[in-house]
Amino acid sequence: xxxxxxxxxxxxxxxxxxxxxxxxxxxxxxxxxxxxxxxxxxxxxxxxxxxxxxxxxxxxxxxxxxxxxxxxxxxxxxxxxxxxxxxxxxxxxxxxxxxxxxxxxxxxxxxxxxxxxxxxxxxxxxxxxxxxxxxxxxxxxxxxxxxxxxxxxxxxxxxxxxxxxxxxxxxxxxxxxxxxxxxxxxxxxxxxxxxxxxxxxxxxxxxxxxxxxxxxxxxxxxxxxxxxxxxxxxxxxxxxxxxxxxxxxxxxxxxxxxxxxxxxxxxxxxxxxxxxxxxxxxxxxxxxxxxxxxxxxxxxxxxxxxxxxxxxxxxxxxxxxxxxxxxx
Amino acid sequence: xxxxxxxxxxxxxxxxxxxxxxxxxxxxxxxxxxxxxxxxxxxxxxxxxxxxxxxxxxxxxxxxxxxxxxxxxxxxxxxxxxxxxxxxxxxxxxxxxxxxxxxxxxxxxxxxxxxxxxxxxxxxxxxxxxxxxxxxxxxxxxxxxxxxxxxxxxxxxxxxxxxxxxxxxxxxxxxxxxxxxxxxxxxxxxxxxxxxxxxxxxxxxxxxxxx
Numbered sequence: 110x111x112x113x114x115x116x117x118x119x120x121x122x123x124x125x126x127x128x129x130x131x132x133x134x135x136x137x138x139x140x141x142x143x144x145x146x147x148x149x150x151x152x153x154x155x156x157x158x159x160x161x162x163x164x165x166x167x168x169x170x171x172x173x174x175x176x177x178x179x180x181x182x183x184x185x186x187x188x189x190x191x192x193x194x195x196x197x198x199x200x201x202x203x204x205x206x207x208x209x210x211x212x213x214x215x216x217x218x219x220x221x222x223x224x225x226x227x228x229x230x231x232x233x234x235x236x237x238x239x240x241x242x243x244x245x246x247x248x249x250x251x252x253x254x255x256x257x258x259x260x261x262x263x264x265x266x267x268x269x270x271x272x273x274x275x276x277x278x279x280x281x282x283x284x285x286x287x288x289x290x291x292x293x294x295x296x297x298x299x300x301x302x303x304x305x306x307x308x309x310x311x312x313x314x315x316x317x318x319x320x321x322x323x324x325x326x327x328x329x330x331x332x333x334x335x336x337x338x339x340x341x342x343x344x345x346x347x348x349x350x351x352x353x354x355x356x357x358x359x360x361x362x363x364x365x366x367x368x369x370x371x372x373x374x375x376x377x378x379x380x381x382x383x384x385x386x387x388x389x390x391x392x393x394x395x396x397x398x399x400x401x402x403x404x405x406x407x408x409x410x411x412x413x414x415x416x417x418x419x420x421x422x423x424x425x426x427x428x429x430x431x432x433x434x435x436x437x
Numbered sequence: 438x439x440x441x442x443x444x445x446x447x448x449x450x451x452x453x454x455x456x457x458x459x460x461x462x463x464x465x466x467x468x469x470x471x472x473x474x475x476x477x478x479x480x481x482x483x484x485x486x487x488x489x490x491x492x493x494x495x496x497x498x499x500x501x502x503x504x505x506x507x508x509x510x511x512x513x514x515x516x517x518x519x520x521x522x523x524x525x526x527x528x529x530x531x532x533x534x535x536x537x538x539x540x541x542x543x544x545x546x547x548x549x550x551x552x553x554x555x556x557x558x559x560x561x562x563x564x565x566x567x568x569x570x571x572x573x574x575x576x577x578x579x580x581x582x583x584x585x586x587x588x589x590x591x592x593x594x595x596x597x598x599x600x601x602x603x604x605x606x607x608x609x610x611x612x613x614x615x616x617x618x619x620x621x622x623x624x625x626x627x628x629x630x631x632x633x634x635x636x637x638x639x640x641x642x643x644x645x646x647x648x
Binding site for chain 1: 616617619620621622623625626642643645
């Protein structure tokens, strides 16, 4: 095995933060997490995000607007093929302008940076301890630096930079066991309290004449109903959703392969378990791979092919694969 | 390959078998020689791989001229390099012996054969362990990554040629893999809602591979 640490720079502060015993857990961890979540979903902001995943950097422009009950968002990727994603609450439209392709989906409420997964803070704190590490300036803003330190080795630590005034996350690093940064999401510039109109978001979501519109059929299902059981659950992780869906819609004209995707969460880290029919054409050999904090395990189980992807250590991904049992 | 409707030409069949990893030793050397000498064989070879690439991902639907330009450039660079094409000393496969899975540097090649209609998977390893006659330019047609090391114990006399060209100096375990990307994107879209990194090329790092 290659140590993940070999691939990323190791800021001394990260290692120090993980190692230093002097850092005390914050007394109001629950309040901190609530404030971060509230700022991400319930406020209005715009800015430029940068993602660093496994040595690849990409950027996106984000415009987020909340007028009380309704949440709107526009996210434009600035690297690679042009792509714009509009969101109105759980309705998501992804546009590929060059291909005139539009993907319409219904998704859970915002779970991406600067939001945390929409889990209760109690769930997070069962698996992580929140520590206050210090204060730093990020994207021109003063921030409090926090560390979510895992209570066991099944998950990664995360370092959070929360805007001093509002609690909005300005940066989020996922850290490896040695404190090295596996991946990072951050604002490089940020404006708070912008007031865009709702139409600005809704219009492009509706005007799809001349676009190739795709609606991936996503069916809710249950692992047991599909003949599977997580017989050895991975501690701290709970099943949060299980759907049957095509793996992707963008490629080729044939029927895309159907997979069952179960998502497990420990409140912070997410793991997807994909189950599909074994196909020797596509499923060449079992393997483990990594990009950023995402670890992937692929293995054959008789007539089935299992793929586990999650922002968890490789050993945890392997536990998911091993814990899955065919019941019929 | 089964996607040719004309009468099977034994030479083409051999080339196809090479691509599917079913040849070794002299047979593989013959097929490589054919590839070097016959322009139509090279055209077939390239077309088959292009078909496979496009089947796997639209992103890989590149203009053939681009491959040609790449190959030409690589040939020029290779011509300037002192390339030792003699087989490298056989590496003792300690890493394989100690673990059930091998540290594999050939993820791109192995994955690259997915969807190409290769009837048997067994041969993948054989394809990777191509004989010394397999020049670097030949490998480059496949595209993404050059194989620099192989530790399979069953490789026998056909030890992998170490292509010491400039490209081989780069890390060989970083691969772009359209198949893996789809799971990753599906995971991130549904689980974490994020498009983080979706704009940039995803660089997968193969940690281990089984059989």
